[in-house]
Amino acid sequence: MDCISVNEIIRATQGKLLKGDYEDLVLDICIDSRKAKNGEVYIALIGERFDGHDFILDAYEKGVKTFIIDSNHTLTLDEEGINIIQVSDTSKALMDIAKYYREKFSIHYVGVTGSTGKTTTKDMIHSVLSSKYNTLKNEGNLNNQVGLPLTIFKLSKEHEAAVLEMGMSSFGEIKSLADIVHHKVAVISNIGYSHIENLGSKDGILKAKLEIASNFTKENTLIINGDDKYLKKIKDVNYKVKTFGFESENDIYCTRYDMDENGTNFEVSLYDKQYEFFVPSRGKHNIYNAMASILVALELDLSIEEIRNGLLNYKSSKMRLDIVKKGNITIINDAYNASPDSMKAALEILGEYKENRKIAVLGDMLEMGEYAIEGHRLVGTFAKGKCDIIITVGKDSRHIGVKAIEDGLGSENVFHFDTNEEAIDLIKNIIREKDVVLVKGSRGMRMEKIAQVLL
Structure with a gap:
């Protein structure tokens, strides 16, 4: 500072x-x-x-x-x-000082939010922009009314850009962060179930996320997932909207992709031209994140080659679909947090290991409120064909296994435990060479304890 x-x-x-x-x-x-x-x-x-x-x-x-x-x-x-x-009010004072300090630096500001994937999207945008600009980003989960100001205070005269993730749990919180940052460009990754207990519905979540564009004019650009049915509702606004996805109506859309243990090669159509990129991370969701990064980079005057280099240098955060080999066993450590949407993305990656026995160790998704049973059963539906064994931990996660059994997974391959320790005991007894194990749950479930035993 x-x-x-x-x-x-x-x-x-x-x-x-x-x-x-x-x-x-x-x-x-x-x-x-x-x-x-x-x-x-x-x-x-x-x-x-x-x-x-x-x-x-x-x-x-x-x-x-x-x-x-x-x-x-x-x-x-x-x-x-x-x-x-x-x-x-000292909390307001912290934000007021951050707003004042931010105004000292006339650089490129990018705001990022979404129900799931916002941290990965932020990290990927940061990696891309860093190929041209000295770029600041929030570290860890410093994305709220305390964490974002503390990130702003790290700005110095050497910085040329800042990518700032904006989290929330209720209405008005993203608006207060947007008032500090006054970003030129913003990204909304998707609209899912996270914090639905506080916001009431997905439409409520959409309304809260759109606060990121609350100060926008015709000079600003909102970049959204054009495949998301809730984000598709954004029309007739007083700012520019650009879209990414797999559907051909988007400004940038993926036309082909393939994955291996090193990452994902993908081809996109962008303004009627075809381009190939590589990101050293697996999962279809990371193609979405990469396309969002590409659109942000183009808004901030990066070349295609600079974008390619930035994607090549991307490194995922710990416990966020972190794929680690321990001998002949593969552990997908995605223990940082969970929602139905992020569970689906993680299960899709697990399902890519066609030649291996696949074990999904899944904990409760918290803050689901009245949607808890529905949300966990939805994950049970996603799991069909993606895993051979399901181990659930907690309370509501039992509904994942119940739904998986209803959809055809043998009951002898579904287990539920109240504690991580019980799940660890089973995993130690059943794990074998060449298994692939996904570990995922909400932050409060501390699923990393299970991953640490495997690692």
Whole structure:
């Protein structure tokens, strides 16, 4: 982060300086007192289970001299050189400072959201843009009202572009992130079941995702999955819309593909011309992600050759369809999260191993609300012909196996357990040479524990 002054912070937040010097500089933003450093400003955020004001002294002892507190708290530090800024809401202050800081950098900004695949799409766009621009992206899951501002603060004068994933669990959250970033281009990967418990329906999810274009004008471009029946509803808007998919009506569409252990070769039709690309990752869903990346890159003036090079350099994030060989056994570690759509994508990859025995170890998909049984049964339908053995873990995941049996998978090949430990015991007993094992479930299921045993 480039340094900013106390006065700039006050202007950005509409805060009040209770004590200190307007001209003092801060070197970075801190929200965790355990990581506090000299020269930073500590923002006392308040969460469901913590109050950052309780840790101000910890931050002070680590060298912090500037503090942002809310109007319901007081802070008494008599030492010289202390700056105390009071705001109405410290969480809003974090976002306000990020918005102010972002405006210092006139670079290419890209926003990315979607029910599933948004992290992979973000990573792939980042890889492509990095072939031409020094590009920043969110790391890990830093895609919310805290994580995205912290990513913005990593911007420096060396950056030429930023790809920013925007997550949400309810209405208004993506709008608040879009207000910070003011991106020129945005991508919506798809509309699925994720967070349907909070948003009520897929139409509700579509409405929430479209907040990413809430500040768009005719100068902006929204790039969407044109095969998605909900995204197809986007019409008569005041900004440009470009589409990707496998259907020929899209601006870019895949005409042919083949996969091997190294990745995916695919051919696309783009504005009546044919182009070939390779991405070092398997799965039809990654062709969708690559096509989204291609359209973003063209919007930002990359050449086809630069795009090819960027796709070649793509590396998937850990626990996101991470395919690892352990001896003669193949583990597909996709334990980071799960929804019906991402389950389908993972099962399709598992199904590609035609010559191997295929084991799907699947945990609960959380936050499904009243759609829980329907969503898990849908996965049972997807599993038909894709796996030889299904092992489910948790509560609602049992409906995956029930549906798979109804669709013809022998009951002797379907197992359900309440805990990961029980599933691990079975896997150890049945696993054999050349098996391919998919491990997937929602974040809260901690399915990586199973993958770690296999690895």
